[in-house]
Amino acid sequence: MPCFHDVVIIGGGPAGCAVALSLLRSHPGASIVVFSDADPLRFKIGESLPPEAAQLLRYLDASLPSTLSTHLPCAGTASAWTSSSLEEHDALMNPFGHGWHLDRARFDETFRTAARSAGAKFSEARVTAIRRENDLWILESEADGSAVHSRWLVDASGRRASAARLLGLRTRKLDDLLAVHALFSSTSGTTEDRDTRTLIETCSQGWWYSALLPSKQRFVAFHCDAPSAKGAIRTRTGFLDFLHDQTNHLARIMGKHEYDFSAPDDGAPVGPQTTAACSSQLEGWQSQAYFVPVGDAALSFDPLSSQGMITALEMGCILGTELAANLIQLDGFSDERVIVERVTERYAEVWKHFEKSRKYYYSVQSRFDGDQFWASRRVNM
Template identity: 35%
Template sequence: MTSRRKGADVLVAGAGPAGSAAALALATAGADVVLVHREHPSRWHAGESLAPTARPLLEHLGILDRVTAHGHRPCYGHHSAWGQDTVTASDFVGGPYGSGWHLDRPLFDRSMREAAREAGVSHHSGCVTAAVPAGDQWRVTVSGAEVVAPYVVDATGAGARVARRLGARVLATDHLVAVATVLTGAGPQGDTARGNTERTSLIESAAFGWWYTAPLPSGQHIAMAVTDPDLVARAGLRTPAGWSDALATSRHVRERLALCGTRPPQRLTVLRAGTSRLSAAAGPGWVAVGDAATATDPIAARGITTALATGITAAGALTACAGGDEHALERYADLASAVHAEFLRARMVCYRAGRRWDTPFWTRRTEGRPVIGLGEAGRVADARPGSWR
């Protein structure tokens, strides 16, 4: 038997950066918001970099100082050996927004949830198990309870669990994976070297795909091999020993990790890293944000920035819709589709520039098939003014 909570304007399913941004922006606009979130204490976080282009988005939400003041480290740019032996640098310092951040990701997510809560968002522990239309409302079952609201936001990640219940389809371009680990330094040598890595991330192409490494706020390093699922075994990436042997064939990533005195990996985690989008990022009474709307290859380094941008933009569209703009959600869906299409075009350029091998990974991405590249971080679209009261 379920209990009913009446009076909510919006239910947001998922409290990652996209869901929290949407909930916070909606609450700031005056909406009564329920944010559904299930804690996963054992979930492994790879750690991520946040680009400087996220700065105006965090300022828009009023939380820049709150979520970046403590626990994170500056990221001064990206280095890459992409389609060549030499390393090229893309530095943030001279840009309009300054440095980015190497995030303590669990801390970042908690900070955003806390900001949403302080703005008046109600938190509900659990997950959405059903969403049924009832007139102009949704009756949403959340782990045994029922929430009634006219609008639903899907922020459940690339699986888009809620939107699929409402009839949307996930359209996958590929099923890229990252075989990742967190490496610990061997002692004083690693501690000293960490101060000389310039707080940059590093990408290096390889026959099976590409390598990525970056320092974490903890003093450890994230390192991952990115490839297609059917190539993992062929590249020897299934075991820590095989992964280490593959790393030894790299040049720049191997040298950086050796400089930092990192120990061999003890554990590997396979992370979903594919590109996909929803057939439509919105419909009558619902929107999808973040990876649920548009999930992109990590080569773009834009995941969290896009999450924030789509959360803010979707909140504006919902507010406009509640204020009588009948086309607000349709415009949001069109924008999400256009941003994803732009990304697909740019990723083709990116992977063509990185090709050095006639191997399956690269031929799949450079011979007329859909591929992944560096796209725009996302835009915040202005919606017509609306009101929740």
Template identity: 30%
Template structure:
């Protein structure tokens, strides 16, 4: 039986996986990129911070932002009764982008294909076991394969790390409940963010002329308030001030879509013959708008560590794990600081849970 052999197999072709394939290609390392099917066709929009352009430039993929509308800052109602504008220019940065995530992800995958990376669609790793010098894999749509290094780029469930017995720490049960609606012109270019007793909501314009309205709360609180039901979702939206003024809720919506948005990380970032990147490494609160930047940064940091693994040197992988630990510590401190700025509902469960959130959590090498 023919067995396909690759130096590296990457499970997941989102931004982190595709960017890693590009970074490895630049180092002369061949990789198999496995593009798993989406669980649901609805795609939640995402904001990309100004530093994303520089990261894409390092990958030679700056064109992935072509046609994506500018994101200039946030208008927020948080910790105060007065809205506040946080414009990126105030920080000395350029603008960010409100992404069509499906189009952005596709642009990165297509760039990988154009450079000769082997990309297998509708695929994933169904089984994995150690083999001489690496791993033996059962790959959907390919059959048996071997890889010397495997990469988990499969999202917040860390599916490949779970198969390897690497546990994941989950800090909360944050859930995003979202719908698409027609977008008024005055929303273009900014994200709206507004806190509420049960959590917070946000809204942003999308490249296709619609807007994405999202309510964020913990999974149990969403069930208790019925936010997965269109009528209750609309009622909570109408009860907001900033969101309902700038993006008036429609009379009805057909469905509310739920997405995991919890914070967490794998207990180990890398080990002999494996490594995690993107959300599979650490899942960040959407409040930070840093998921895309972190995914691209992980890819650029992981590529030389993987190249060194192939040469038998694990020291760069340990440095990569130390980087992940430092990044997650900074994220937790910033997350706690931001949530503590809102103290109008200290007795409500959502805010009580954030008030006592940890300030640090190590990701051991």
């Protein structure tokens, strides 16, 4: 027998759970199932949470802000962007306070626990097929062969946009930015790394990002165009050599605390990994009835903007509230096209703000104007 639900959400990360929590906050009787087939132990990029996010967490579940105490407070940002010297922005000067460097596995599981407690059901099965029949979405998965029927379908599966791809939709990329990243552990028995700032440093072929994690591991990522992410930099020795050749401040931290690649039993990959970090938009999703993408499945941002997590949470809150209004049939929200149009308008506003910010930050960096990476950023602006 098929299972009927008001809403099916593909993806059990912050975006999907924010939709579920926001919807159930406004409509506790709603029937929601979240398909979350991601490995909860696998390291996931997206370890920085801005201070403004605490308000959104409080809106979704009053207990969520207190769980941030298990993560590492971020002391601010240190950036060697417009010059070789560090420009520092202390969290004490932020009216919202400090942000956090997250244990993403723990953060995501806390979100899922809150959504379960609120009434959302979860499935670890992978959705294999999606079709629309008789004004309902029908989803098939690897679970037991039985189909799940729902009124609304939400794609919160991240950059892979798995639900959208099953529907034949594609994303439009603004660039080909990649992140070559790795986790490091200190081998120094005398100097403990206590620098909890977010560190950003430019070089001729791109820019570096680093953050200390609650595990005391240091996350390091080099952002570059696809051609620069080939060859030696994907090897352990090549990555370290490039880091020490191309950075000053980050190399100093890495040397001072004698960092080396984290061992596999620390939950880290063996060496450098490569992940898409480009800016992109899902196109044509408005043509699908009762379908909305959220988070990175809808809009993916250049990590320089620090916009991905906060936008996923904010849009999750907004979308959940509007879906609840549609299910309750409140005046002005009974037509699903109203929700699609409102979400589309909001995404356009977010993208416009992002592009303005992106253009500004890449334009003020002039030390490496003659290099291909930075020249291409000028062309794309």
